[in-house]
Amino acid sequence: xxxGLGRARGRGRFTPYLLVLPSGxxxxxxxxxxxxxxxxxSLQTGNLVDGFRQTFHWQNYTDGxxxxxxxxGRSLWYGLLATVxxxxxxxxAAYWIAFRGGRHKSTYLFMLxxxxxVSFVLRTVSWKLVLTDNGPVLGPLRNHGVLPSxxxxxxxxxxxxxxxxxxxxxxxxxxxxxxxxxxxxxLVEAAHDLYASRVQAFARVVxxxxxxxxxxxxxMTFVPVSADYVNAEVLGGPRNTxxxxxxxxxxxxxxxxxxxxxxxxVLMAILLLGIFAYARALGTQDVLEAAGR
Amino acid sequence: xxxxxxxxxxxxxxxxxxAVRRRRRPAVLHVYTLLLIAxxxxxxxxxxxFGFNDTHSKQNFRxxxxxxxxxxxxxxxxxxTTALVNSLTIALLSTLITTVIGTxxxxxxxxxxFRGKGxxxxxxxxxxxxxxxxMGASLLSMFVTFNLPRGYLTILVAHVMFSIAFVAVTVRAxxxxxxxxxxxxxxxxxxxxxxxxxxxxxxxxxxxxxxxxLLSFVLSIxxxxxxxxxxxxxxxxxxxxxxxxxxxxxxxxxxxxTLIFAVGVVIAVVSARRSLRASR
Numbered sequence: 001x002x003x004g005l006g007r008a009r010g011r012g013r014f015t016p017y018l019l020v021l022p023s024g025x026x027x028x029x030x031x032x033x034x035x036x037x038x039x040x041x042s043l044q045t046g047n048l049v050d051g052f053r054q055t056f057h058w059q060n061y062t063d064g065x066x067x068x069x070x071x072x073g074r075s076l077w078y079g080l081l082a083t084v085x086x087x088x089x090x091x092x093a094a095y096w097i098a099f100r101g102g103r104h105k106s107t108y109l110f111m112l113x114x115x116x117x118v119s120f121v122l123r124t125v126s127w128k129l130v131l132t133d134n135g136p137v138l139g140p141l142r143n144h145g146v147l148p149s150x151x152x153x154x155x156x157x158x159x160x161x162x163x164x165x166x167x168x169x170x171x172x173x174x175x176x177x178x179x180x181x182x183x184x185x186x187l188v189e190a191a192h193d194l195y196a197s198r199v200q201a202f203a204r205v206v207x208x209x210x211x212x213x214x215x216x217x218x219x220m221t222f223v224p225v226s227a228d229y230v231n232a233e234v235l236g237g238p239r240n241t242x243x244x245x246x247x248x249x250x251x252x253x254x255x256x257x258x259x260x261x262x263x264x265x266v267l268m269a270i271l272l273l274g275i276f277a278y279a280r281a282l283g284t285q286d287v288l289e290a291a292g293r
Numbered sequence: 294x295x296x297x298x299x300x301x302x303x304x305x306x307x308x309x310x311x312a313v314r315r316r317r318r319p320a321v322l323h324v325y326t327l328l329l330i331a332x333x334x335x336x337x338x339x340x341x342x343f344g345f346n347d348t349h350s351k352q353n354f355r356x357x358x359x360x361x362x363x364x365x366x367x368x369x370x371x372x373x374t375t376a377l378v379n380s381l382t383i384a385l386l387s388t389l390i391t392t393v394i395g396t397x398x399x400x401x402x403x404x405x406x407f408r409g410k411g412x413x414x415x416x417x418x419x420x421x422x423x424x425x426x427x428m429g430a431s432l433l434s435m436f437v438t439f440n441l442p443r444g445y446l447t448i449l450v451a452h453v454m455f456s457i458a459f460v461a462v463t464v465r466a467x468x469x470x471x472x473x474x475x476x477x478x479x480x481x482x483x484x485x486x487x488x489x490x491x492x493x494x495x496x497x498x499x500x501x502x503x504x505x506x507l508l509s510f511v512l513s514i515x516x517x518x519x520x521x522x523x524x525x526x527x528x529x530x531x532x533x534x535x536x537x538x539x540x541x542x543x544x545x546x547x548x549x550x551t552l553i554f555a556v557g558v559v560i561a562v563v564s565a566r567r568s569l570r571a572s573r
Contacts, residue, residue, distance in 0.1 A: 012486075016405035020413055023398035023457050030454040031420055034431035041434045093329045096322035106565065111330045117557035118337055121517050121531040122550045125542055126336035129343070135354045136339055169333065219422065227424030230517060234538055244426050251430065251522070257437055264430035271424055 042261035052258060060262035068246050068263060072270070075242040078157070079226030082164035086172035086221050087214060089165070094173050094213075095206075098180035109177060113170050120167065124234045127163050128154065131235065155237030163231035168224065172217040179213025180206070215282060223271050243267055337554065344547035351541035363544040370545055376533035377549055379445065383529065384513040387452035392506040395457045399464025399501070400494075404473075420458040428455060429522030436523070443525030451523045452513040459512065460505035467501025500568075514553075 042060055046052035065072070097108045115123055130137045131153045141147045153159050183206060191201035229244025236242075243263065250260035343353055347360035368374045402413065420428075432451055436443055471494075479493045495502075517531040524532060534546055 016401040016407040016410075019397040019401035019405075020407075020409075022394035023461060024413065024416075026394065026454060026457060027416055027420060030432065030435075030450055031423075031428070032416070034428075034435040037438050038427075038431035038434040041438060089329060092322055093326040096326045100323065108326060108330070110561070110565075112333060114558070115333050115337060116511070117554045117561075118340065118550055119515050119531050119534070119553070121534045122340065122546065123336060125534060125538055125546075126340040128538075129339055129354055130336050132354055136343075136356060137335070139355075166333070166336070223422060223424055227426045228518075229426065230535070234535075247426060247430060248521070251433060257434065260430060261434055264427045268424060268427040272422070275422065 038261045039265055042258055042265055044258045046258070048255040048257075060258045061266065064259050064263045065266065068243060071241060071243045071246050072266070074240070075226045075244065075267075076270070078161055078164060078232075078242060079222050081161045082168065082225045083172075083218055083222045085161065085165040086169050087176075087217065090169055090172040090176055090217070091210075091214070094177040094180055095210075098177055098183075099185070109173075112173050115166075116170060121230060121234075123167060124163055124230055127166050128234050131159055131162070154235065155239070157236065157240045160232050160236040160240050160242075163235045164225045164228060167228075167231065168221045171220040171224075175216035175220065176210060176213040179210045179216075183209050211282075215279075218278070219275055223275070226271060227267060340547050341551045341554070344544055344551050346544060348544060351543075353542060353544050353547070363548045367545055367548055370543065372528065373533055373543070373545060373549075376528045377530045379448075379527060380514050380530035383445070383449050383452060384510050386449055387456060387513045388506050388510045390453050391456040391460050391509045392502060394453075395460025395505060395509070396464045396498070396502050398457070398461040399505070400468055400498070402461065403465040403468025403471075417458040417461055420455065421462070425455070425516075425518040426522075429519040432519070433522045443523055444527045447523045447525065448520055448527060448529065451519050452516065455516070455519060456509035456512050459508050463505040463508060464498060464501045467498045471497055511557075 040054065041052070043054065043056045043058070044052040045055045045057055045059070093112065097105055097112075101108050118126070129135050132138065133142070133152060133154065138147065138151070138153070142149060142151065153162075187205055187209075188201050191205045196204065226242075227244050229242055229248055232240055232242045232245055244267075247260050247263050247267070250256045250263065343356075344363055345359050345361070346353060346356055347358040347362070348355070349357065398413070401407070402410065429451075432447070432454075433443075435441075436447060441447070475497070476489055476493050479489045484492065515531065516529075517535060520529050520532060521535075528536070530549070534542060537543065537546065
């Protein structure tokens with residue numbers, strides 16, 4: 001079946017290569033080669049004025065890690081917090097929509113995805129407005145004494161994590177919903193027929209079947225959340241910066257390209273290794289399959 | 294996305310006896326779901342509302358009365374308008390290029406067996422899961438190494454790069470589900486490869502192609518991080534907003550955001566209605 005049509009004639013042999021060629025070349029030129037160049041740049045020394053030389057010194061890595069190790073730690077910590085918050089917030093809603101949404105399933109899901117019709121940066125700016133001390137939400141609450149006058153959210157780590165959670169929640173809702181939706185309700189019925197309590201039926205039937213969705217959701221949120229710098233910049237103020245902010249300012253403010261490249265490479269290595277380790281731990285045979293859903 | 298709109302709900306497990314107990318828990322979750330939706334919509338509602346705010350300060354966060362003046366003076370800030378136009382044209386061009394070459398790759402991956410298929414799939418997976426900042430940083434490293442000037446063209450090239458994988462994967466999913474017998478029938482009836490593609494294959498994979506095109510348009514117009522690293526002096530809509538956060542975002546941004554939001558929602562609702570009707 002695969003290639004059956006093409007193989008009927010000899011010249012069809014090259015068809016798949018011709019089809020893949022444009023995309024392949026584009027990704028080679030603007031994805032693969034830049035990665036190699038970034039690694040090469042990370043092993044150079046010098047400065048913008050005198051130029052950079054390939055020295056293969058690991059100093060950029062050791063310096064970068066010792067200077068910004070805490071920023072790496074904070075990025076992974078915020079990433080973890082936001083990802084867990086996304087799971088905790090998304091799961092019950094996805095569950096309710098999948099099993100009890102009835103005729104309006106798609107409407108509820110659509111409502112959860114509405115933020116995606118607003119640009120990511122604008123969404124973050126609007127969330128900042130919500131968290132602003134005298135803004136349209138916290139201002140009235142404060143004036144009416146619901147919140148103490150010293151109450152303050154903006155420029156804290158909580159503000160950053162809440163923004164990350166807000167921005168990436170739908171990425172978690174969708175895969176969990178898809179996994180739950182696939183579960184045959186008769187399986188739950190069968191569990192009840194076999195005298196499983198509601199909790200048991202959930203813990204032994206529904207939850208295990210929905211874990212692949214949670215897994216896909218974690219991959220789709222943890223990586224972009226940990227590498228994000230927009231939320232930290234807009235919501236976190238100067239004291240809650242993440243590694244993304246450092247990379248950004250090393251490139252643009254300091255023109256310290258080698259160090260910035262080294263930090264980017266380490267960030268990618270940590271996140272990709274994290275994904276594979278996580279996949280192993282969960283016993284998912286095929287990461288591609290799990291992520292491609 | 295089509296799966297979200299088609300199938301009607303499977304009937305909830307019929308179990309009349311403990312109905313009273315049954316109904317309480319879902320009610321809690323129902324309220325919870327509505328609260329979650331309210332939370333997600335709150336910032337958007339505020340964005341829309343403050344596009345009507347009759348503000349006179351640079352910081353647009355205190356309600357000062359209703360006005361339509363920002364809608365009338367929507368294009369007063371010429372650099373903001375330029376940024377919006379850049380975003381729209383880049384998104385259109387990038388979608389055009391990406392849809393064509395991404396669809397071809399999706400066809401090859403969904404239908405053919407060839408050497409290097411595994412590597413291609415791996416590269417696509419990497420391109421989807423790689424943190425944006427790393428893609429941006431590596432492109433910038435390349436532009437710096439070769440001393441290439443950054444601007445409109447480099448943004449376009451980058452947007453095509455990060456969208457290809459999404460289109461290819463979307464089309465591949467559609468191609469895998471096709472029955473090869475239909476095309477074989479066309480071949481038996483004497484259709485050449487091009488006719489076969491145009492009249493049989495393309496119409497069948499069209500939903501996947503359209504979904505991929507929409508996805509790449511949204512990814513492009515929304516992108517901040519990679520654009521930030523490849524833009525040089527060229528400014529797009531998200532970059533302009535980001536730059537304005539320190540001094541105060543003007544209400545025109547809210548209005549533009551509101552209009553883009555409205556157009557997006559209308560397109561989504563219309564296409565969902567259509568696919569719902571088609572599935573009946």
